[in-house]
Amino acid sequence: MKWIDFFARKSKVERELESEIGFHLESVIREKMAAGVPEKAARREALIEFGGAEQTKEDCRQVHRVASIENTWSNLKSAARFLRKSPGFSLTVILTLALGIGANSAVFSAIDTILLRPLPFADANELVVLHQHNRTRKNPRGLLAPRRLEEWNKQNSTLQAISGWYTENVSESSGALPERLLRADVAPRFLQVLGVRPALGRDFTQAE
């Protein structure tokens, strides 16, 4: 049911209630006047006899309210019954909804992290990734020699600076048990390019 209908219906109930009770009072007054009671007194007596027109209206409204609640409840019950009666159909619908919602939220979280949320670096939009591409090799995207990186950086006039990194797994064996660490060997200017400061200590100098 549309909301506009819901409110329209409510006011219709209200209008009709007003008119129905009004008609009753009017009729009682007429009856009394026909019996010779003056209009004012007849109206007063009718109202007294009626015994709380507002209360009567409220009781009528309550009937409609309870009925709406009962309708909602019985709709829910018949929905549950229908789902139970045709489990194949229900399962299909539920799975379709689940997959639909799941796929959507997965795609959206991917889009959110990849496209919408910026990288956690200052001026992240100025960061680019450079690769060396050698078609003659079997694996054309190979590693870059540090010396070549320095050459690139010297000849570059497009970017502010170029840096690089290389990661490998190493063992930390100073404790009782060895621990695996991920070590990154970085080229000069690495932290400046990313625009971050070390959490502890100081950045490398050019001489180092």
Add this chain to the structure above:
Amino acid sequence: MPTEKSDLLQGTLDMLILKIVALGPVHGYGISQRIRQISKDVLQVQQGSLYPALHRLERRGWLDAEWGESENGRQAKFYKLSAGGRKQLAEEQENWQRLAVAVSLILRTAE
């Protein structure tokens, strides 16, 4: 007051309304008039219980309501019996007869 008024038994109001409405389309005021007249002033329905009952019966689908012109030219809500209401009335009447017979049996033997 010509005669002593009797309180309606719980649940009999619905049956009386259905019965009156079964005689032909009638508005709320007419229903209260007829109950009073037919019962020779013994039964008098309080408006405060009549109208909620009418709305309840309409909601249950036992009564159909329609706006029409009353005897004095005013718009009034006329109630008439639906097919479901007819069935309900028959059931309630049967129940009532059974109950009345049972109660009077007990009253007679207890004397």
